[in-house]
Amino acid sequence: xxxxxxxxxxxxxKVINNNKANKDESCNxxxxxxxxxxxxxxxxxxxxxxxxxxxxxxxxxxxGLSANQLKKRISTHNTTIKSNPNDKNYLQYKQATELSKLxxxxxNENKKYKISWKILQREKKPKPGVMTCRLCLxxxxxxxxx
Numbered sequence: 001x002x003x004x005x006x007x008x009x010x011x012x013x014k015v016i017n018n019n020k021a022n023k024d025e026s027c028n029x030x031x032x033x034x035x036x037x038x039x040x041x042x043x044x045x046x047x048x049x050x051x052x053x054x055x056x057x058x059x060x061x062x063x064g065l066s067a068n069q070l071k072k073r074i075s076t077h078n079t080t081i082k083s084n085p086n087d088k089n090y091l092q093y094k095q096a097t098e099l100s101k102l103x104x105x106x107x108n109e110n111k112k113y114k115i116s117w118k119i120l121q122r123e124k125k126p127k128p129g130v131m132t133c134r135l136c137l138x139x140x141x142x143x144x145x146x
Contacts, residue, residue, distance in 0.1 A: 029071075036117045042071035048121045048139045051077070051099055054114045055106065061146055062099045063120070065139045074117060081115075 002010075027040030035042050047070055051062040066073035080100035083093035094104045106113050120142060123135045 036074050037070070037119065041119060042074070043069045044119060044122065045069055046123045046125055046135055047119045048123075048135065048142060049073070050118050050120050052116045052118075053099075053102060053106075054116075055111050060102060062097075062102070063139060063143050063146060064097075064099075065135050067135065070117075070119070 026044070027035050027037075027042050029035040029040070029042060032040055037044075044066075046067055048063065048065045049070060051064070053060045053062070064073070077097065077099055080093040080096040081103045083090050083100075087093065094100060103113065103115075121138055123138065126133060126135070
């Protein structure tokens with residue numbers, strides 16, 4: 001038979017774990033209105049996302065994937081987009097992705113643009129030992145069909 005101390009410790013662990021599981025972890029932005037994704041899903045993982053860049057006469061779509069938190073991926077994109085010629089890694093950032101190439105081209109032409117983000121598809125976490133990445137295959141299919 002367990003003693004009282006063991007029973008209380010087990011109960012406390014159970015309560016703490018339930019609270020962690022029930023906690024809403026979809027968005028941890030300090031200002032919810034500044035979350036890059038509508039609905040506050042910036043912490044989603046294993047997703048294919050779409051970025052839409054709009055100017056007065058042009059709409060371009062960029063499709064990418066993020067196995068980790070999407071918020072971190074967006075942050076990396078923002079770093080490459082917001083780089084300027086005075087940055088040490090400017091040339092590297094400017095050519096980092098097709099998205100950064102396009103935004104830098106628009107900046108050079110002095111065009112104003114608006115960027116919006118959304119999740120296109122979600123995928124379950126890949127199982128260890130599986131040789132094909134379903135997330136990568138779905139991304140390629142979406143790019144081909146767009």
